[in-house]
Every structure is written in C-alpha cells, then in structure tokens.
Amino acid sequence: MDYAALLQKQKQLTLDAQGRKGKKATNKHGRAFLEMLFANKTKPSPEGCWVRTCFISYAYPASTTPLAQLRPILISDLRLETHHHGKVLFLRTIGHPTRILAVQNAVEDQSGGVDRLAVYNTHPTTPIEQILPKHALFALREPFYKATVDGGYTIRVDHPSDLIRLQAGDERVPAAFSPRLVELDKEAEGLKADGNAAYGRKEYCAAVMLYSEALQTCSTEVKESLRYDLYRNRANANLLLQRFEAALADANAAIFPLELGTEALDEATAKLNGKAYYRAGRAAYALRDFARAAEYFRKVERCSASGDADAEREGKRAACRLEEQKTGRYDFAAMSKAVSATRNNRLDHADFTIRVKDGDAGSRGRGLFAVKALKMGDLVLCEKAFELAFASENAKEVYTMVNLNTNRASMGAHATLLFDLVQKLSHNPEQARVYFDLHDGGYTPKIPPQLVDGVTVIDTFRVEAISEYNRFGCPNVRSSDGASMKPRAGLGKNDDDDGEGEDSQLENSVGVWVVASHVNHACDGNAVRAFIGDMMIIRAVRDIGAEEEILMPYCNPKNDGPATRTSMKKTWGFECDCRICEADAGTTKAQLVRRRALSKEAVRFLENNKLSMQHLANAASIRKAETLLWDIEATYDKTAFANNRPRLALTALGHWLCQAYNFASSQRKVIECAIRLLRDLGYGISVANKKVKIDYSCGCPDIKAIDAAMYTAHAHYSLGERKQGLYYEEFAEGLWVVLYAEKQGFRERYGSS
Numbered sequence: 126m127d128y129a130a131l132l133q134k135q136k137q138l139t140l141d142a143q144g145r146k147g148k149k150a151t152n153k154h155g156r157a158f159l160e161m162l163f164a165n166k167t168k169p170s171p172e173g174c175w176v177r178t179c180f181i182s183y184a185y186p187a188s189t190t191p192l193a194q195l196r197p198i199l200i201s202d203l204r205l206e207t208h209h210h211g212k213v214l215f216l217r218t219i220g221h222p223t224r225i226l227a228v229q230n231a232v233e234d235q236s237g238g239v240d241r242l243a244v245y246n247t248h249p250t251t252p253i254e255q256i257l258p259k260h261a262l263f264a265l266r267e268p269f270y271k272a273t274v275d276g277g278y279t280i281r282v283d284h285p286s287d288l289i290r291l292q293a294g295d296e297r298v299p300a301a302f303s304p305r306l307v308e309l310d311k312e313a314e315g316l317k318a319d320g321n322a323a324y325g326r327k328e329y330c331a332a333v334m335l336y337s338e339a340l341q342t343c344s345t346e347v348k349e350s351l352r353y354d355l356y357r358n359r360a361n362a363n364l365l366l367q368r369f370e371a372a373l374a375d376a377n378a379a380i381f382p383l384e385l386g387t388e389a390l391d392e393a394t395a396k397l398n399g400k401a402y403y404r405a406g407r408a409a410y411a412l413r414d415f416a417r418a419a420e421y422f423r424k425v426e427r428c429s430a431s432g433d434a435d436a437e438r439e440g441k442r443a444a445c446r447l448e449e450q451k452t453g454r455y456d457f458a459a460m461s462k463a464v465s466a467t468r469n470n471r472l473d474h475a476d477f478t479i480r481v482k483d484g485d486a487g488s489r490g491r492g493l494f495a496v497k498a499l500k501m502g503d504l505v506l507c508e509k510a511f512e513l514a515f516a517s518e519n520a521k522e523v524y525t526m527v528n529l530n531t532n533r534a535s536m537g538a539h540a541t542l543l544f545d546l547v548q549k550l551s552h553n554p555e556q557a558r559v560y561f562d563l564h565d566g567g568y569t570p571k572i573p574p575q576l577v578d579g580v581t582v583i584d585t586f587r588v589e590a591i592s593e594y595n596r597f598g599c600p601n602v603r604s605s606d607g608a609s610m611k612p613r614a615g616l617g618k619n620d621d622d623d624g625e626g627e628d629s630q631l632e633n634s635v636g637v638w639v640v641a642s643h644v645n646h647a648c649d650g651n652a653v654r655a656f657i658g659d660m661m662i663i664r665a666v667r668d669i670g671a672e673e674e675i676l677m678p679y680c681n682p683k684n685d686g687p688a689t690r691t692s693m694k695k696t697w698g699f700e701c702d703c704r705i706c707e708a709d710a711g712t713t714k715a716q717l718v719r720r721r722a723l724s725k726e727a728v729r730f731l732e733n734n735k736l737s738m739q740h741l742a743n744a745a746s747i748r749k750a751e752t753l754l755w756d757i758e759a760t761y762d763k764t765a766f767a768n769n770r771p772r773l774a775l776t777a778l779g780h781w782l783c784q785a786y787n788f789a790s791s792q793r794k795v796i797e798c799a800i801r802l803l804r805d806l807g808y809g810i811s812v813a814n815k816k817v818k819i820d821y822s823c824g825c826p827d828i829k830a831i832d833a834a835m836y837t838a839h840a841h842y843s844l845g846e847r848k849q850g851l852y853y854e855e856f857a858e859g860l861w862v863v864l865y866a867e868k869q870g871f872r873e874r875y876g877s878s
C-alpha cells in the first residue's frame with residue numbers, strides 16, 4: 126500500500142473541506158432518507174478479511190465543560206468544520222446503528238432536525254447496540270460538524286467521552302423529547318428486574334444503566350437491602366465489562382456493615398457480604414492489587430461457616446501472584462508452554478519490578494534505574510502488558526492507520542490498540558492517570574483524565590500520541606519462535622534464512638507496558654526485552670551497577686548506523702549517543718559512502734549465495750566474501766572502534782563465512798570466523814591455557830552471536846576439544862535465555878551437544 130499517497134490524499138480532502146469552514150450545510154438528506162439508511166439491524170459482516178483505514182484527523186481537545194455550563198444548539202445551527210465550543214446538542218437516535226469504521230446512526234434533535242451521528246474510536250467488539258441503540262437519548266458536548274467524502278454530513282465524535290447517554294428520567298433531557306419516552310416513572314424494583322433481564326441477555330452495558338437508574342430512583346423509603354442488591358449486581362456487570370474500578374467501588378458499596386454493638390451478621394446477610402467481597406476480590410485482582418484481592422478472598426471465607434471453595438482457589442491464585450511480585454521467580458518454561466498460536470496469550474502473572482526505580486535521566490527525560498547491582502542474564506523486570514492488541518486476534522479486520530498529526534501510517538494492530546486503550550482508560554480513571562503520566566512527546570493540551578457529568582474525559586488524540594512513543598511491537602506468541610522456527614544452516618536442521626528481518630515478521634502485535642516504557646534507548650543497551658504472550662521479560666545483557674540506568678535498544682541496531690540514527694530521530698525525536706553511535710560519529714563521509722556501497726554489494730552476494738547442504742560455497746565465493754569483509758572492515762576507524770566496539774556492517778558476511786566453513790568442515794576456520802563475528806558483535810574473546818574468557822561489556826546480543834558461539838562449540842567438539850566447546854555452548858545458552866526469556870527453542874535450533 127502506498128501510505129504516502131494515502132496520507133497525502135486525506136490531507137488534501139481535509140484541506141478542501143476546510144474551505145467550507147463556518148458555512149451551513151446545503152442539500153442535506155431529509156428524515157425519510159436517513160430513516161431508510163438506518164432502517165435495518167446490521168447483519169454480521171460476511172466472512173473474509175476487511176481492510177479498513179483509520180484516519181486520525183487533526184487533533185482537538187476533548188470537552189471538559191459540564192453540561193450545566195453549555196448552551197443548547199440545534200442541528201440546523203451547526204456550521205461545517207466547526208467545533209461548537211460552549212454548546213451542547215441534545216439528540217435522540219432514530220434508526221438502528223451500523224458500524225463501518227465509526228458507529229453511526231441517524232439522529233434527531235428536539236426541534237425535529239435530523240442528521241447522521243458518527244462515533245469514532247469505540248472498541249470493535251463492543252456491540253453497536255450498546256453504543257448508539259435505537260431511541261436512545263444523548264447530550265453531545267461541544268459538537269464537531271463536517272462534510273463527508275460521500276457528499277453528506279456527519280456530526281463527528283472523536284472523543285467518545287464527549288457523548289453522554291442520558292436516562293429517560295434525566296431532568297436535563299429537553300422537554301420536547303419527554304412525551305415520546307416510556308416508563309418515566311418506573312420504580313426501582315422494576316428497573317432492577319429489567320437490569321437483571323438485560324444481564325441475562327448478556328447486555329451488560331444496558332444492565333449497568335438500568336441498575337444506575339434504579340439507584341438514582343431509590344428513595345429513602347425504599348428498602349436498604351434493595352440498594353445493596355443493586356450495587357452488588359452492578360459490580361458483577363461492571364466486572365464483565367472490565368470496568369474494574371467501578372466494579373470495586375460497587376462491590377464495596379454492597380457490603381453490609383456490622384450493626385453497632387453486634388458481633389456478627391445473620392447468616393443470609395453474611396452470605397450476601399461474601400458475594401460482595403468475592404466481586405471486590407476479583408476486581409482488585411484484575412487491577413493487579415493482589416494483596417488487597419487476597420484480603421477480600423479471606424473475608425469471603427469468613428462469611429460462611431463452611432468456607433468457600435471459589436474464594437479459597439482465588440486466594441491461592443492471589444498468593445502466587447504476590448510471591449512472583451516479591452521474588453521474581455517465574456516458571457518461564459511453563460509460561461512458554463501456556464501460549465500458542467490458537468490461544469488467548471494473555472497470561473495470569475504478576476509484575477516483578479522491585480529491582481528498578483524511575484528517576485531523572487538528564488537529557489533523556491525520565492529513565493529507569495537499577496536499585497541494586499545485577500549480573501549478566503539477571504532478570505531486570507518482568508511485566509504484564511497494560512494493554513496489548515494481538516494481530517492474530519482480529520483476523521477479520523485489518524486496519525491501516527493514518528495519523529494526520531504525525532504524518533505516520535502503519536498497518537497492523539495499532540488501531541486496535543488505540544480502541545483498546547480508549548475503552549480501558551474511559552472506564553478506569555486511576556489506570557488512566559498511570560497511562561497519561563507516560564512520555565507524550567510534548568503533546569498539548571495535556572487534559573488530565575477527569576470526571577465530568579459522570580463520564581471520564583479521555584482525549585483520544587493524546588492517547589494515540591502517548592501510544593506512538595511508548596508502544597512496543599511483540600510477537601503473537603513468544604520471542605523464541607522466530608529463532609527456533611528458522612534453524613541456521615549447518616546447525617541442527619538446514620535452512621537458508623540469513624537471520625535478517627525475523628523480528629519484523631514476528632512483531633505484528635503491539636502493546637504498552639507502563640514500567641518498561643520508562644526505559645530509554647541505547648543501541649548497545651545493557652538490557653534487552655523478550656516476550657512470552659503478553660509478558661515482557663527484560664534481562665541484563667552485561668553486568669549492571671547499582672543506580673546505573675537501564676537502557677535497551679528500541680529497535681535492532683542496524684548495519685547502517687547513521688540511517689538508524691535518522692530514523693530514530695524521526696520516530697522518537699532524539700539522537701542516540703551510545704558507544705556505537707559515538708564511535709560512528711567520526712566516520713568520514715567517504716568512509717560512509719564506501720561502506721554503504723560495499724554493504725549493498727554484500728546484500729547482493731548473500732542473496733545469490735544462499736547456503737545449504739545442496740548449495741555449498743566454492744573457493745571463489747569464499748574469497749569474494751573474505752575480500753568484501755576486509756573492505757568493509759577498512760571503512761571502520763581502528764581507534765574509534767577499538768575495545769570491541771561493535772561493527773555491525775560486518776556481521777552478515779561474518780555469519781555467512783561461519784556457515785560456509787562449517788559446511789566445509791574446516792573447523793579451525795570456523796573457530797577463527799566465529800570469534801571474529803563475536804568480536805564484530807562486541808564480544809571480546811581471549812583464550813589462555815585453553816580457558817575461554819568472554820568480555821561482554823560491549824556485546825550486542827543477537828541471534829548471530831549465539832550462532833557464532835555454537836559454531837565454535839561444535840568445531841571444538843569435532844576437534845576433540847570438549848572443554849573449550851562447553852565454554853562456548855554455555856555462553857550461547859545463556860545468551861539465548863537473555864534474548865528469548867527461556868530455553869525453549871535452543872535445542873530445536875542447535876540439536877543436543
């Protein structure tokens with residue numbers, strides 16, 4: 126897809142539309158047409174994959190003005206391309222909703238004016254009947270009106286929090302709408318029954334609304350027990366909607382207090398309290414407050430003389446999480462077994478973050494620092510995704526996302542992540558505060574999440590801005606899959622892949638990890654990340670001192686340092702000053718031009734000389750590779766790249782040579798080439814008295830380094846030098862765990878020693 130053309134076209138359309146700014150809409154569709162357009166319930170989309178384009182249009186802030194301070198406006202007064210500040214539009218849906226990218230419906234105002242309403246950034250899995258059901262009432266704060274490409278008009282909602290659903294009995298509903306409303310005077314008991322019925326139909330949003338309405342209706346004369354029932358039921362519906370903060374508050378409001386002077390509640394009331402504690406426990410668990418969850422589950426058990434099997438089980442689960450949180454002891458092998466291409470890869474594990482703290486990182490902004498000294502291979506942190514969109518989960522719809530604010534276009538799960546985030550943040554304001562504290566690249570205005578008219582205001586443009594700076598690509602299942610699926614030629618199974626581009630193939634999914642988001646970049650970072658399902662596992666790639674900043678490469682350092690730096694500047698807005706970049710800074714233009722030309726030649730050479738048992742290298746191709754390697758090496762300044770500074774442009778050819786000599790069973794040459802490859806990846810090797818010493822301090826962990834170590838190990842084994850071989854094998858296995866979080870895949874790739 127030509128993203129640049131798509132972006133340009135959308136910009137032009139937006140610009141053209143701007144020409145009508147402030148004008149009134151002409152030749153509008155009438156009621157009959159709109160009623161016809163939205164006459165039928167939408168059928169599920171036919172099988173197949175839909176490619177949708179999600180345009181993030183020019184940013185404007187979410188409305189934070191309460192309804193009471195806004196003046197009503199009518200549809201007929203709306204002006205095109207205009208944000209109607211200080212105004213509120215009261216609307217009632219008149220048709221059945223439909224979803225293309227936005228959820229849409231026909232609407233009328235209190236004077237009978239009609240138009241189309243489109244709500245963007247809602248979650249694709251939320252039933253559209255929950256968003257814009259027929260005959261529902263809404264107040265739209267500070268509406269935005271625009272012409273659409275199909276020649277029509279739309280009242281466009283980019284921030285779902287601008288649109289407030291009003292209950293039938295709400296006094297803010299304009300009088301003109303009231304006569305058509307039904308059951309205005311419904312009693313709390315009746316509303317509760319309706320809520321229960323909606324819950325039974327799995328219409329949880331409707332259930333929450335009906336319970337809320339009943340709670341508003343509950344007069345002081347109404348039985349107190351009804352109020353508790355309503356809170357308890359609403360807690361359950363909120364749990365199922367993943368509105369965990371609301372669920373926790375509801376569950377707590379449903380707990381009967383002990384009467385003054387009494388020792389215990391009667392059995393029936395205690396049982397009800399048990400239910401409320403259980404729901405509170407589940408909400409606290411989902412909010413990852415495991416200590417609090419464990420306490421609630423203990424309380425459930427105390428509410429019944431015979432105990433409670435569910436609470437006991439949940440209590441044990443919470444205790445396991447607390448143990449993980451405290452010790453960082455995870456069964457990574459079991460975690461790896463638990464994920465697969467066909468499962469929901471969201472794992473039930475706690476975060477382990479006590480070895481790090483955030484702090485001032487000077488010109489890098491905030492950063493993450495080691496609390497204590499860590500050894501190479503140590504777990505730095507393990508964190509569950511705050512939110513994650515697995516590409517594999519939404520196979521029916523593929524989104525291309527085009528952001529006019531940042532001039533960026535992307536394909537994959539980015540749009541789904543935005544919808545996931547907006548949904549989560551809208552209903553969990555405390556979690557929203559954590560998210561909005563992340564780096565936003567200087568986005569303004571910084572509207573904090575706040576409750577206005579009972580709705581948490583979420584600025585979707587800022588959500589996306591933060592996501593762009595903080596999201597990580599990740600595999601659909603686990604990091605090791607790419608490596609174990611593609612064994613290197615001559616090591617274990619045969620394959621002709623050169624190892625480049627594995628990550629890009631695997632990283633279709635995308636997520637946000639809020640603690641890891643504080644880690645700043647260095648191409649030669651002291652830590653790297655790996656994934657198992659939605660868990661990010663960061664390990665030290667070399668020893669890290671107490672108080673030292675944790676740094677990891679945001680993207681794989683590429684062979685062309687200056688090109689990497691330019692792309693980093695474009696994406697994240699900074700220039701890397703790590704040791705590789707520092708060494709590279711002295712590269713002359715002539716050296717760089719020559720290195721690029723030779724690297725291109727190397728790519729062509731590797732493309733035309735793929736190795737396998739059937740295609741062995743001949744003497745001429747080996748000579749050519751060696752010559753190219755020396756020539757590229759000559760473009761690196763000897764002084765600047767002394768002390769094992771990585772020379773990444775050499776590694777692809779170095780890797781090929783290891784393979785070539787390995788196929789030719791030239792064991793000494795394999796060892797020589799592999800040690801050279803390790804050095805070019807920053808690992809200094811010295812051998813004294815058959816003892817191998819590896820200097821990790823500049824090492825760039827990469828699958829090629831593991832391959833190089835295993836080539837060396839196998840060559841030593843073949844030469845009968847088992848002890849030396851074992852050093853390298855141990856090093857390779859350790860590095861594998863650093864890169865992929867666990868051992869799975871190592872033996873598949875390299876076979877047994």
Ligand SMILES: C[S@@+](CC[C@H](N)C(=O)[O-])C[C@H]1O[C@@H](n2cnc3c(N)ncnc32)[C@H](O)[C@@H]1O
Pocket residue numbers: 488489490491492563564566594595642643644645646647697698699700701702
């Ligand atoms: C994911 S955030 C990292 C945390 C961030 N420093 C903060 O203050 O919250 C990414 C942003 O951090 C800054 N950053 C990361 N690595 C950097 C580096 N090596 N040099 C300068 N700034 C860096 C850039 O502003 C980048 O867009």
